[in-house]
Amino acid sequence: MNRITTHSMALSFLRPHNYRRTLTTIGAAVLIVSVTLYLALPVVSLFFRTTPELFISSLTDPSVISALWLSLTTSVISLGIVILVGTPFAYVHARNTYPGKMIVDTIIDLPLVLPPAVAGMALLVLYGRVGLIGRYLNIFGITLAFTTVAVIMAQIFVASPFYLRQAKSLFEQLDPAYEQTARTLGASPIRVFATITIPLTASGLVSGAVMTFGRALGEFGATIMFAGNLPGVTQTMPLAVYIGLEGNFNIGLTISILLVLISFAIMIAVRFLATREVQHA
Amino acid sequence: MLEANLHKHLRDFPLDLNIQVNPGEILILMGENGAGKSTVLNLLSGLLKPDMGSILLNGRDLYKSDTGICVPVELRGIGYVLQNSAVFPHLSVSENVAYGIKAHHLQKNLITDQVDRWMGLLDIQNLANVKAGNLSGGQKQRVALARALAIRPALLMLDEPFTALDTESRQSVQEAVRTCVSDLQIPCLVVTHRVADALGMGDQVCLLHKGVKRWEGRPSDMPDGKCSYRHEIPLPKNVLTLSLDTGRESR
Numbered sequence: 001m002n003r004i005t006t007h008s009m010a011l012s013f014l015r016p017h018n019y020r021r022t023l024t025t026i027g028a029a030v031l032i033v034s035v036t037l038y039l040a041l042p043v044v045s046l047f048f049r050t051t052p053e054l055f056i057s058s059l060t061d062p063s064v065i066s067a068l069w070l071s072l073t074t075s076v077i078s079l080g081i082v083i084l085v086g087t088p089f090a091y092v093h094a095r096n097t098y099p100g101k102m103i104v105d106t107i108i109d110l111p112l113v114l115p116p117a118v119a120g121m122a123l124l125v126l127y128g129r130v131g132l133i134g135r136y137l138n139i140f141g142i143t144l145a146f147t148t149v150a151v152i153m154a155q156i157f158v159a160s161p162f163y164l165r166q167a168k169s170l171f172e173q174l175d176p177a178y179e180q181t182a183r184t185l186g187a188s189p190i191r192v193f194a195t196i197t198i199p200l201t202a203s204g205l206v207s208g209a210v211m212t213f214g215r216a217l218g219e220f221g222a223t224i225m226f227a228g229n230l231p232g233v234t235q236t237m238p239l240a241v242y243i244g245l246e247g248n249f250n251i252g253l254t255i256s257i258l259l260v261l262i263s264f265a266i267m268i269a270v271r272f273l274a275t276r277e278v279q280h281a
Numbered sequence: 282m283l284e285a286n287l288h289k290h291l292r293d294f295p296l297d298l299n300i301q302v303n304p305g306e307i308l309i310l311m312g313e314n315g316a317g318k319s320t321v322l323n324l325l326s327g328l329l330k331p332d333m334g335s336i337l338l339n340g341r342d343l344y345k346s347d348t349g350i351c352v353p354v355e356l357r358g359i360g361y362v363l364q365n366s367a368v369f370p371h372l373s374v375s376e377n378v379a380y381g382i383k384a385h386h387l388q389k390n391l392i393t394d395q396v397d398r399w400m401g402l403l404d405i406q407n408l409a410n411v412k413a414g415n416l417s418g419g420q421k422q423r424v425a426l427a428r429a430l431a432i433r434p435a436l437l438m439l440d441e442p443f444t445a446l447d448t449e450s451r452q453s454v455q456e457a458v459r460t461c462v463s464d465l466q467i468p469c470l471v472v473t474h475r476v477a478d479a480l481g482m483g484d485q486v487c488l489l490h491k492g493v494k495r496w497e498g499r500p501s502d503m504p505d506g507k508c509s510y511r512h513e514i515p516l517p518k519n520v521l522t523l524s525l526d527t528g529r530e531s532r
Contacts, residue, residue, distance in 0.1 A: 177367035183354040184326050184361040185381030199371045
């Protein structure tokens, strides 16, 4: 009796309706597992290629420290500039209709699809020593290309759209009734912006800023074209990883792991902020 | 006293309106959707600028096209409750009420006194520390009203203030508005599309149709035939009578 039950259970998936359901389940599982593995395995393998001791000892290597320091400072400065200029820009852009607004919208999005190497080339052609603007700056003794300033310029060029797009859509979505009411209550436009507009869009703005920071931190193509690869001056973490291939592989590995950890922290931060409700109803 | 003469070219028709509201009096602006009712309030508050005309509030010129006077929104001293009340969801109820007073840089203890007073008058003091985003429609409307009145406005304007409310809270908010307007002796403008609201709280009614005044007078004299939107909204006769009756009772 018992044997018969077991037997029929084992074969139950062969019955037409069960059989189809089982196949669907297996198909879905294979799909999910294979896509996830394809994305996760390379990243995970970084951690298996090193040992904790090796990782910690490489952390104190001067080239790791200088690349980490340079990357963090330039990314923070880039982010600061993007927020300071981008927030009022996005507000003015979102709240007004003006001729050529569509063109401006497209230009904002351009760096997202432009290959970073092309962006670096373009910056070089404009600001380089013999560039369209660069040659005049050169007369005054100002050189931009292959300096730390160039690193920041490349990061801003490539990463700012993440913040600008987010800020723009937040300001467009915000019900103008809040700001109008605040005005009628006696608040000046600047006061309204600081006490109503920014607080009501804050969590969205922060997640846009976090994405921008992440993109600036990982910037490689435009930086190597426009700023070069000078250790301590323009050699950011992604560039140091690239150099690690030719020199000390462990240094490249350590920096890669650092970047993975930072990226993870950024993703968690964005997830956390995205789950908090953006109020605009 | 409010005297306004407004001309503005809107997308579909020109708005051309003369209104006069005495202190302590409530003028109800009625009309079908898109008749320009909310535009009138936006023009008076300064959120929109008329093409021509004048706005005189208690002898003070807020706008005058002849002389080029146009007082900015924040200096008009008009309490304006927009549609959907627009309470600031990131602030508590007491911070909402205090918002306008703070913008006028009053002393801190004076601010607290005023906030307590208005929250008491509108019966929301028990909600003082609640985040305004979590309130019900009726509570939000009271907060918005307290916030608008707390700046001691020279004119009170309410845009569809009763749409989100059930009958009970509608009556109590109407009562609160009536009391405040007659206590402060300020003119008041209310935009609504409900006949019952006009009968329930209005002193004067102005029917708008495509930017021009169709009829003006006491709510009880309101003609059935001249109010065009009554024909446009197909209401069964008994429903209309019912709403008229409840309106009269609540008055």
